[in-house]
Amino acid sequence: MTHPGILFMRALSHLPLGAVRGLGxxxxxxxxxLARSRRRVALINLRLAYPQWSEAERVALARRNFVYFxxxxxxxxxxxxxxxxxxxQRLRITGAVDDLTREGAVVMFAPHFYGMDAGGSAVMQxxxxxxxxxxxxxxxxxxxxxxxxxxxxxxxxxLLSRTEGVKPIVRALxxxxxxxxxxxxxLGPTESVFVPFYGVPTATVPSLSRFAKLGHARVVPVVTxxxxxxxxxxxHPAWPDYPSADATAxxxxxxxxxxxxxxxxxxxxxxxxxxxxxxxxxxxxxY
Numbered sequence: 001m002t003h004p005g006i007l008f009m010r011a012l013s014h015l016p017l018g019a020v021r022g023l024g025x026x027x028x029x030x031x032x033x034l035a036r037s038r039r040r041v042a043l044i045n046l047r048l049a050y051p052q053w054s055e056a057e058r059v060a061l062a063r064r065n066f067v068y069f070x071x072x073x074x075x076x077x078x079x080x081x082x083x084x085x086x087x088x089q090r091l092r093i094t095g096a097v098d099d100l101t102r103e104g105a106v107v108m109f110a111p112h113f114y115g116m117d118a119g120g121s122a123v124m125q126x127x128x129x130x131x132x133x134x135x136x137x138x139x140x141x142x143x144x145x146x147x148x149x150x151x152x153x154x155x156x157x158x159l160l161s162r163t164e165g166v167k168p169i170v171r172a173l174x175x176x177x178x179x180x181x182x183x184x185x186x187l188g189p190t191e192s193v194f195v196p197f198y199g200v201p202t203a204t205v206p207s208l209s210r211f212a213k214l215g216h217a218r219v220v221p222v223v224t225x226x227x228x229x230x231x232x233x234x235x236h237p238a239w240p241d242y243p244s245a246d247a248t249a250x251x252x253x254x255x256x257x258x259x260x261x262x263x264x265x266x267x268x269x270x271x272x273x274x275x276x277x278x279x280x281x282x283x284x285x286x287y
Contacts, residue, residue: 003142012077024071032066072114080150090230091122105217112270115224118231125154132158133180173215195252203278209243209250
């Protein structure tokens with residue numbers, strides 16, 4: 001039996017983009033009022049990242065942030081169900097595209113902006129080489145199947161389960177697949193290092209450096225922005241001299257450069273995630 005939410009998304013895919021975005025605006029405003037726990041998380045994150053702002057400025061940004069969250073979620077309707085030609089029309093890849101297509105292994109640094117699924121779809125559809133990404137299984141089987149199908153809709157795309165460990169990822173890189181990696185989340189203390197993020201010691205998984213090193217790959221940032229026409233997927237030039245011999249220093253550099261991307265569009269970053277949850281021993285929780 002098809003999940004009713006999936007049926008809704010399929011129906012939504014036939015609407016004009018303006019209508020989908022309008023529904024997203026209404027849903028985001030509603031979520032900002034009703035999702036009190038996530039609103040609290042977003043505001044705590046913004047206080048830590050932007051202490052120089054007034055509380056009114058942070059609340060205003062959080063309100064816009066919830067709208068972008070909802071719009072990007074509903075955009076999965078046309079990303080995963082609309083005609084491929086329409087999807088291509090709404091996804092524009094710009095920047096250093098040659099750094100994705102030229103010879104050699106590639107790890108794409110794809111931060112958690114709300115356009116992350118659109119960025120993945122654009123790369124899989126418009127860059128003519130196989131790619132893979134890491135996937136966490138969803139609790140609901142119907143939704144899990146839907147999300148897996150959506151993320152593998154275009155191109156030669158492979159989903160690698162997070163539970164399978166490092167070996168399949170490294171093998172994929174050495175086979176010539178690009179890796180679409182989203183490493184900027186708090187995954188707990190086990191494999192993390194504490195490095196600054198907006199001046200706060202933050203548990204950071206050094207997987208970007210690790211996979212690049214093991215896969216003999218260059219790191220190419222891919223940052224996706226929600227726009228009026230759909231999405232801009234900006235490919236930044238490959239980072240020179242990365243990774244280094246120091247994984248902790250690499251993690252700190254990743255966070256530093258990530259801050260620069262976020263500061264260009266803080267309203268579209270994934271502030272509803274408890275990014276500062278894991279604390280160094282003896283430190284109290286922010287949340």
